[in-house]
Amino acid sequence: MTTLIEFAALGLGLGAVYVGLSTGLLLVYRATGIINFAQGAMAMWGAYVFAQLQKDGSLVLPVGTLYFPEPPGVAVSLLIGLVNAFLLGVLAHYLVFRPVRRAPALAQVVVSIGLMVSLQALAVIRFGPNSVKVDSFLPDGTITVGSVELPQRELTMAAIMVVLAAIAWAYLRFTHSGRATRAAAENERGAVLMGFSADRLALIALVMGTLISTVSVVLGGVLTGLSPTNYTLLVVPALAVVLVARLESIWLGVAGSLVLGIFQSELSLLSTRSWWPTWAQSGLDQVLPFLVVMVILFAFGKRLPARGTLQAVRLPDVVLPRFVPWKALALVLVAGVALVVLSPTYRFGLTTSLIVAMLALSYVVITGYLGQISLAQSAFAGAAGFTLSKLTTAWNVPFPLAILVCSLVAAALGMLVALPAFRIRGVQLAIVTIAAALAIERFVFDNYSLTPATGNPIGRPTLFGIDFAVRSGRDLSRLGFSFMVLAVLVLVVLLFVRVARGDTGRAFLAVRANERAAASAGIDVRRTKLIGFGLSAFIAGIAGCLIGYSQGQLSAESFSVVVGLTILAVAYLGGITSFGGALVAGLLGPLGLVYTALHQWFDLGDAYALITGLGLILTAILNPSGIAGETRHQVEWLTGKLRRTRSLPAPREPADAAVAPSAPAETRRMTTGV
């Protein structure tokens, strides 16, 4: 019993961090209707500045560094850290969130994910990828209550954060502008009529939220040290708490945060007991928030306030893909010739691009066509990859069959994660899927009793005596493998085109446009969503298998949540509603052709992730139809111009070649039976 209470008190430390993050999330949401996935990443920056000042007196700016002759005191460091947080909040407001205030939910989610990816990448660049230790400036003793010894440090942290949450609450409750913020959440025009600029209220909330969250991460750093991924993703449990607080109540958020912290602490205690199964020791701290989210959504799903979620995910129009045999053939030929002539390094880059294009295509299905936001695609891919490792090594399932089976496993997982989509949509679904992805990553991929640390080798793919493995002896990028990937991609694209042009694709688009009308037209919305998640996870699963084959053995890093978000970023950059967009995404994607080229020419290092993140923010704000969509518009414009002047037809745009722009007039004419 004593131990239980002591662990509960220890859990208050983590709980305090959640209080800071969830209070910040709630403030921003109340003022703008935006769920800020970058809340943890934003809070991390100020905390890093603080930690670095404490460590060696260097004040790290996004560009350049100032040096103090000797490390300043805690108060000065904290002040400087908070000034940084303040400036970050102001910048984020004007450059990132204000432009998308009236944008659809998807653009808002994407923008905040772009910010999250950028800040994490910037933190890696400026502070290094490794954990930075923070010396404790909090009281370290214990308070003895009866026979129980309670840690002063955790209690202090919780107390500080509860006070800060109370200030946020009081701001909303008692100040004039706080009341206007609450009014604006109900009715923005009302607040404007009261004489408030909704914009200024949003700025105040974002800055205040960033400051409070930053303090919590500064405190949290004392417990755990700071690492870029860690605190970026700590936003996920906080998001779970925010859902528990029904996106409204700061006090429910505080209570939920502390309870979650305590629960996680108790779980870590229980999981060391001998009766606790060893396979269930890893990643429990992430499984718990996921379960919490699921239970809450199933219990209260429909009653969650609907602000910012009622509005359908408005996306650029889909141009139905048309299969034009000679264009498709030309595209395959170009890719094939490129694979043959390129040097092994570039060949591997192009091959990876083909695989990433497949992953991006899975986003096109789920988001571009069905209008659902899934942040779990990398987890689906990973599930297939890890199954592949088991199937090919333990059970000797032969090569093409193994891919099919593993992708079906991924599809089943996708449908499981889709269950909450029956009740929720938009940003809430994004929260559930990222929580699911993180739970799968930590509980399965990082779990040594399921996926041994010694590695997860994958059997060599051979068919009819032909070896399709990526390596053989000193050849690290075999042509056979590349051709196999190209063939699989062609099959996947054919699958996509057939589905997109068929009844299923039309049903997807109908659900995307209007679920109520879809039901009144006879569409089973739930089943359609299940099919969509299943299909998209299936495609992601195929990509996951190919990633596995391309490495010969699997590592969890290939399928981390952050990788998934980066690929979402490039998919959105390329254009989330078209196959052409997926191809562009493939070329731009991590380890793809462009990445390889940049790496060969410059020492890009970690800047790639930063550029991707910034590109994502810019795309979401300026050009939601992505690079492929923009190119298509320009090609259409050019074609129109040239036709009018009776000149030669416009040059073919490579990214869109197989998906020729087809005017709405042509979309129903079945020109070919693929």
Add this chain to the structure above:
Amino acid sequence: MSEHPAGLRTEQLTVRYGGVVANSDVSLTVEPGQVVGLIGPNGAGKTTFVDAVTGFTGSEGHVWLNGRRIDGLAPHRRRQIGLTRTWQSGELFGNLTVAENILVAARPGGVAALGRDVFGRRRSRNDQVVERALTAVGLEGVGRALARDLTLGQQKLVGVARALAGTCELLLLDEPAAGLDSHESLEFAGRVRAIAEQGPGILLIDHDMSLVLGVCDVVYVLEFGKLIFTGPPDAARTDPAVVAAYLGVPMESVDA
């Protein structure tokens, strides 16, 4: 003869929103080929009734379609067996073409459809389905336009066409004529009759008195969620309860 003959029959349909009773014991019948009007002042619960019958809001009481009890079925199931509806606000899929809007209803997807999409041969009956539905509402040739590019009046007609596609045993029209001018409205009345002659029963809800009273075989009048009148249109014009409840002014002055 079966107790529940062909057509639509509701029995004591009641809808509660919290403490508010939006529909109270509404029982009505629409036979195949019949055009039945449902009128009533704003807030009388007409749209609520349509939502309850089609399954978009929870209700007590029973609903039969062609002798089959359908309360408890999900909205899309009711649509698939032929209980179709339109919406006041159109509710088209704005990002799809008119033809695709209609095809959604004719072939709503599903697992079997996925199999056909992937492995099956292409079918070419699409154009016929679309043209038949569009002809029924007098919108031939707009199939290739994007739904959101049409006028509101046209969008509502496309809504009717969408409701006619696939199986349509009974059609509930929720204010289909709002947004049409008086000439178009007259034309629309003719089409409603023509549709009914093809077989399906029609429940018509509208504010346009001359449309409803001119085209319907039977009229039901709803006030505060309760039926206050059932009978032929002519009787409705003169029924004192209807006149008093509906507008507080004699019907003739509305018609004029």
